[in-house]
Amino acid sequence: MTTSLLCARMMKLSLAGGLLVGAFVSQAQTVDVAAAEALAKSSSCTKCHSVDKKKDGPSFKETAGKYKGKADAESTLTKQITTGPKIKIDGVEEEHQIVKTKDAGAIKNLVQYILTR
Ligand code: HEC
Numbered sequence: 001m002t003t004s005l006l007c008a009r010m011m012k013l014s015l016a017g018g019l020l021v022g023a024f025v026s027q028a029q030t031v032d033v034a035a036a037e038a039l040a041k042s043s044s045c046t047k048c049h050s051v052d053k054k055k056d057g058p059s060f061k062e063t064a065g066k067y068k069g070k071a072d073a074e075s076t077l078t079k080q081i082t083t084g085p086k087i088k089i090d091g092v093e094e095e096h097q098i099v100k101t102k103d104a105g106a107i108k109n110l111v112q113y114i115l116t117r
Pocket of ligand 1: 040043046049081086088
């Protein structure tokens with residue numbers, strides 16, 4: 001009697017542990033693609049970037065490749081799209097487009113989206 005109760009308890013515990021780990025893993029990997037693409041479009045990013053074709057700016061695939069395995073990838077990209085650094089397009093200097101949201105979660109999602117193309 002006591003043993004089976006203990007057993008049920010332990011099963012419950014390990015189940016909860018599994019769910020917790022699962023939640024963490026999916027949080028790290030899940031990118032809301034639709035939200036990222038909508039934000040890229042509404043912020044005019046798609047005027048100069050596409051997923052796999054070079055336009056005025058590098059394709060997101062090229063950028064993902066360039067930053068693969070780099071620890072500072074996320075912070076570098078976040079800076080690029082929130083601070084408007086100087087860029088050159090056909091020799092003409094201008095400020096890089098700033099993403100049209102202040103929602104840190106949405107910005108992070110867009111950065112993750114770019115890095116996982
Ligand atoms: C007017 C054209 C234009 C628009 C609009 C634009 N970009 Fe860019 N973007 C560029 C160019 C050109 C570069 C390359 C700058 C360089 O290499 O110095 C660049 C660079 C980048 C990079 C960094 C690539 C790298 O290798 O470091 C990212 C990420 C990026 N853009 C994302 C975005 C996002 C997100 C938006 C929308 C908020 C956006 N861009 C809007 C032209 C544009």
